[in-house]
Amino acid sequence: MLTYLAILVFVFGTAVGSFLNVVILRHEKKPISGRSGCPKCGKTLEWFELIPVLSFLIQKAKCRGCGRPISWQYPLVEIMTGFVFVAIFFFLTDFYRVGSIFDIAFLSFGFSFLTLASIWGLLVAIFVYDLYHKIIPDDFVFPFIFLSLVWLFHSASSGEFFSSPSVSDMFMGPLFFLFFASLWYFSRGTWMGFGDAKLALGMGFLLGFSNGLSAFMLSFWIGAGVAVILFLYGTVIKKLDNIKVPLFLKNLGLKSEIPFAPFLVIGTALAFFFGVEFIDLINVFGF
Numbered sequence: 001m002l003t004y005l006a007i008l009v010f011v012f013g014t015a016v017g018s019f020l021n022v023v024i025l026r027h028e029k030k031p032i033s034g035r036s037g038c039p040k041c042g043k044t045l046e047w048f049e050l051i052p053v054l055s056f057l058i059q060k061a062k063c064r065g066c067g068r069p070i071s072w073q074y075p076l077v078e079i080m081t082g083f084v085f086v087a088i089f090f091f092l093t094d095f096y097r098v099g100s101i102f103d104i105a106f107l108s109f110g111f112s113f114l115t116l117a118s119i120w121g122l123l124v125a126i127f128v129y130d131l132y133h134k135i136i137p138d139d140f141v142f143p144f145i146f147l148s149l150v151w152l153f154h155s156a157s158s159g160e161f162f163s164s165p166s167v168s169d170m171f172m173g174p175l176f177f178l179f180f181a182s183l184w185y186f187s188r189g190t191w192m193g194f195g196d197a198k199l200a201l202g203m204g205f206l207l208g209f210s211n212g213l214s215a216f217m218l219s220f221w222i223g224a225g226v227a228v229i230l231f232l233y234g235t236v237i238k239k240l241d242n243i244k245v246p247l248f249l250k251n252l253g254l255k256s257e258i259p260f261a262p263f264l265v266i267g268t269a270l271a272f273f274f275g276v277e278f279i280d281l282i283n284v285f286g287f
């Protein structure tokens, strides 16, 4: 039964992902008419062109109006949101120790699900937006901070509605914020943006102490790994200029500035959904 429910949750997630695509586009101020339309020719989409993922596949990644390619960003965001929603669902069945659908205490479970779904929807939007524009919009990050605070107090109550979290969990957000804000301040915004500091505030509230530290370490490790790969890739491509490489890969490789929010979101996801413990992380590397 839970598996069937999870499939429904996935489908719901892809629909929300499709909505997130619109939110991201609106924020980029690309022209969209009242209903969703092709960003290139403005053709209003029919209902059958609005089905998440499937429409993209059926139309073979092309607009039916102008034949120009549709960005892979759309189905990827939809699929990503679908998986994230399924992860939230299983996180919560675990959190509430739900064995079957009849065990679900709908009020508390529903409230948790809505809170986490909104939090993770915002994180997906931040991930994509920062990747392309290297800016974290306040419209995305402020609601994220607020909802993470709500989750901090709700999760501490385990089933009741709200109660006080432990002091160490409380202070993870402000601690992260101070750390990233000082990186931003002393590097004059070259290492870290102020947006990253705001994101880290919400991240600390969402994860608490132990998971917060894990997410923090994972983000830096993955970020450093990717930076090295991109750097090597960039220098190699520079030398092999006559080889045909898609332009966006070239730009990615040669960019000196790498957006950090995507790594923070990935670190947060690993720590939150898989509960990677800080102590285990240290043990793995034998420190």
Ligand SMILES: [Zn+2]
Binding pocket: 038, 039, 040, 041, 042, 043, 063, 064, 065, 066, 067, 068
């Ligand atoms: Zn078109």
